[in-house]
Amino acid sequence: MTDRQSFAMDFGPANSPDGFRVELGGDKPLRLDSEAELGPFSMAYQTYGTLNDEKSNAILVCHALTGDQFVLGPHPVSGKSGWWEHMVGPGKTLDTERYFVICANVLGGCMGTVGPQEINPKTNHSYGLDFPVITIKDMVEAQAMLLDYLEIDQLFSVIGGSMGGMQALQWAVSHPKRCFTAIPIAAAARHSAQNIAFHEVGRQAIMADPEWTEGGYLAGDSFPVRGLAVARMAGHITYLSEAALHRKFGRALQDRSEVSYGFDADFQVESYLRHQGMSFVERFDANSYLYITRAMDYFDLPAEHGGVLANAFKGVETRFCLISFTSDWLYPTSESRDMVRALNAVAANVSFVEIESDKGHDAFLLDEPKMFETLGGFLTGAAKLRGLESE
């Protein structure tokens, strides 16, 4: 393992700076969609706020492809802010003075939950490509085991953006009684051909890097730095809108007044992308990127329900709030509308807001007052119904 991952995660039973890590599936392993079995396995998570006596105020936050459990910072590797500080915290929309917020690193991840970089107990080496391919449903089942461990029967809400929204949706489908509300943001009920295509480019970039060594790099002293950086760069463009790129960078030059007639990062947008790529490899595992993108590609709720998405929601009592953003071309509003239509078809309780924003897919991570307002209203109403009166 190279220096880039020499950080030591200090997990502990107490709320140590790096959060909690538990062992799950010791008694009964998790049976995956692929029919492989996993267990015992580790799961790392963070909590914010206090669980009430009735255990009725828990909100599970599900993170996106390149996120992790550090909703609030400082991040133990990068030292930066958490990824959802706009949304979570005292007095924020997900008010940690009111709610008990849980976020776990997903199955297949690289921040403490079992994934390809963790040690395979059967071989005493990192799993690498021996790690079983996982799905969004598998991620959710692992989280359900965590809730069992925490003795939380029902979530007040499950919420997430992008892949986190897929998990929120899957939660309501797999465990409707355990979700009082579900909030999929900037998500879809299945991954589109275009999105699969972009993921495939990222995977091919990683696999083309000779330092990937068929996924076995952790056994040697290599890491597919350049391949993973290219994957991240390609992905990053899709998270932003053309308008946002134009507004932020346009054709502005980086540290020069004229183009160089060369292949340096003449343009700010090039410099920005290169930086995004290089900082990503310091905190993320290349094999995890393969596994998690694959899980997203495989996500297809309609296909799992006879080709009719509405079937997935039959009899569901969960209250839904869906949000999309006008400039999100990765998970466009049409995808949210498809979900709303399916929920309406089974007379589910659903509200949906498309938010005007030029920030693209990443808007769900940013300071979007309309999103906070919408969710704040939805949560307040639901909290009353659930008997979570202000204390």
Next chain:
Amino acid sequence: MTDRQSFAMDFGPANSPDGFRVELGGDKPLRLDSEAELGPFSMAYQTYGTLNDEKSNAILVCHALTGDQFVLGPHPVSGKSGWWEHMVGPGKTLDTERYFVICANVLGGCMGTVGPQEINPKTNHSYGLDFPVITIKDMVEAQAMLLDYLEIDQLFSVIGGSMGGMQALQWAVSHPKRCFTAIPIAAAARHSAQNIAFHEVGRQAIMADPEWTEGGYLAGDSFPVRGLAVARMAGHITYLSEAALHRKFGRALQDRSEVSYGFDADFQVESYLRHQGMSFVERFDANSYLYITRAMDYFDLPAEHGGVLANAFKGVETRFCLISFTSDWLYPTSESRDMVRALNAVAANVSFVEIESDKGHDAFLLDEPKMFETLGGFLTGAAKLRGLESE
């Protein structure tokens, strides 16, 4: 050099199967935008149809990033059809029974015109990264030298899609008197931040490949096959629309009835992209990809005219016909509208049609009857004005 480029181009003074190649800039070298000088240099081109006695029926077709002079097939390397057989040929919109169609491989290309894979006369080795960075304007100036050689004073039309459209536009700006008409299709007057970003991903993928060897691979026995394939895959997604990808592939599986829970090309869209990548490397040079994408990134007509695009067209007598496609997100209609607005501001003669198509940017290469109809009408009118009556 590897097998992938062992094809021998049989250029000759007669119209050999592989077309013509001339030496230009022997007397007076071409002075590039970078202030480097190039000459003598080779330029390879194809012609279709017959030049009339007045030399007034010549149409210059400008090719796009990964195109070449083989408008009609069979292509000497791939054996496939030419890239614009829908548009060019006897009885087609660019009717070779009426017009004399010329298409030259661009400066920086890899099909016979000087570029990084050609021999640098100063060193007797391939240029590699010693080749000077070129611009769209440089490409046009080299083409103008070819027209001088062919003794053609004025083109009846200059036409192209994508980067070919940039050249058509630059032709009308640099040599307005030499262009009776100009037809930029699916183009823009400057390259957007998002487009620069996608190009940068492609370049980084190539440069990340150890077989690129800082551009010197032709001297050894290597070629950045995987890096160039990844670049092509990323590019290819941007040439299609989400709707086209959905219609062509959706989530259909490739040669299997269930997903494999692995990293094979489970989905047809993955298989298609991999094929696009691998067939591209058989006919294209990786350094050429770097140089030509760079030329596109640098294209910025407004910046070269005091920030006001209209200034570029002052006094122009060329008749313009612009075409865009509704589902082209790489060069969206708004870019064409900007050009039309600028042309209108100087009272230029311009017609513009936005064509309804779900095929994305690549629509300009495809069978688009509305495009042929629009251009057919425009060319017929212009031919009358130019005195090109039917014979």
